[in-house]
Amino acid sequence: MAEGDAGSDQRQNEEIEAMAAIYGEEWCVIDDCAKIFCIRISDDIDDPKWTLCLQVMLPNEYPGTAPPIYQLNAPWLKGQERADLSNSLEEIYIQNIGESILYLWVEKIRDVLIQKSQMTEPGPDVKKKTEEEDVECEDDLVLACQPENQVKTLDFDVSENRTEIEELPPIDHGIPITDRRSTFQAHLAPVVCPKQVKMVLAKLYENKKIASATHNIYAYRIYCEDKQTFLQDCEDDGETAAGGRLLHLMEILNVRNVMVVVSRWYGGILLGPDRFKHINNCARNILVEKNYTSSPEESSKALGKNKKVRKDKKRSEH
Incomplete structure (x- = not known):
């Protein structure tokens, strides 16, 4: 493996571990070998009204010279709304070329969902999810x-x-x-x-x-x-x-x-x-x-x- 590839691979692994720590059960590994991941994003963790799933694949050149390949999945996301959100994500990449940007993407999407929730009626019913951590404390x-x-x-x-x-x-x-x-x-x-x-x-x-x-x-x-x-x-x-x-x-x-x-x-x-x-x-x-x-x-x-x-x-x- 070339030195550049090894460096990108290490940075990707560090970012993946950080994202898993930050988002817990919201972060899902689709294909570990192919570096494909999905994260469930909502406007409110406790009482979600709008939810979107961001699926990303990390190419070998990311984060150095290539952006993540992504897909936005939500039944309500269509037309101009989808185009505007995609443009926002691509603008974040351009502003931060060479840096790890998955966290910025996720929180940008969350901001959009929060704004949507404040401006509109509640969206499709979203099943609430509670997270219980089996933590043994002494x-x-x-x-x-x-x-x-x-x-x-x-x-x-x-x-x-x-x-x-x-x-x-x-x-x-x-x-x-x-x-x-x-x-x-x-x-x-x-x-x-x-x-x-x-x-x-x-x-x-x-x-x-x-x-x-x-x-x-x-x-x-x-x-x-x-x-x-x-x-x-x-x-x-x-x-x-x-x-x-x-x-x-x-x-x-x-x-x-x-x-x-x-x-x-x-x-x-x-x-x-x-x-x-x-x-x-x-x-x-x-x-x-x-x-x-x-x-x-x-x-x-x-x-x-x-x-x-x-x-x-x-x-x-x-």
């Missing part, structure tokens, strides 16, 4: 922000003389997800400089449970207002490629000035690709809960105008 893994004895020393210095902007930010902890005795839990903190990233990591490692995790995967994105660029980086901590996938999810959601750490306690049973799904789900849940996700319009502008700066990362095998 009380002792829902961590409080209280310091414990430090059991792991990090290889950086955190100065005691912190300036106001370099104070330790508050740290929130997400609800754990347990699968086959492996447990995943996300931690989130607002950050505006790399020093705060180090301070958050040091603080988390003061907790015995976090310090004893098999992996502490993290990623952060800091928006530099003066240069209109993102300072961002990630770390696998032994879970190969997990940090890059986490950062890709954060890019798609266009989050800024925040870091997410996902701890994994390995339970002795290999999870395969499911481990990446759980890592992304944990991260997405806490980002949504703490209102870090932005509107599709802001995401589109950020993808089109802002450069992204990454540091080199070390990759290690599990």
Whole structure:
């Protein structure tokens, strides 16, 4: 496989995992080998009036030089309304050539459905669907922000003389997800400089449970207002490629000035690709809960105008 093809394939896989984490049961795999997917989009998840299914096929050249091949499926979508929506999707692609755009497409369609719902009578009856997640939570893994004895020393210095902007930010902890005795839990903190990233990591490692995790995967994105660029980086901590996938999810959601750490306690049973799904789900849940996700319009502008700066990362095998 050519190097360019390998790069596109990796970016596609990262985007697919991110979309599955963001949309859950709304996202459906039609043909994994052919990269064909379908997502059910409605104006309101709890009380849908208008629903549309977007089917996409990702060509080998996507996202570099070719758009997804797509089909819009809805019995009510006809004529000028279909043409207008197709034009909107193609305009989003042109504005963001070379970038992952499935999230932007889905949320654009959702905006159109919401506007339609506000302007018209309810559409065809749509069966309500409830989503129940079988999440096994252990009380002792829902961590409080209280310091414990430090059991792991990090290889950086955190100065005691912190300036106001370099104070330790508050740290929130997400609800754990347990699968086959492996447990995943996300931690989130607002950050505006790399020093705060180090301070958050040091603080988390003061907790015995976090310090004893098999992996502490993290990623952060800091928006530099003066240069209109993102300072961002990630770390696998032994879970190969997990940090890059986490950062890709954060890019798609266009989050800024925040870091997410996902701890994994390995339970002795290999999870395969499911481990990446759980890592992304944990991260997405806490980002949504703490209102870090932005509107599709802001995401589109950020993808089109802002450069992204990454540091080199070390990759290690599990």
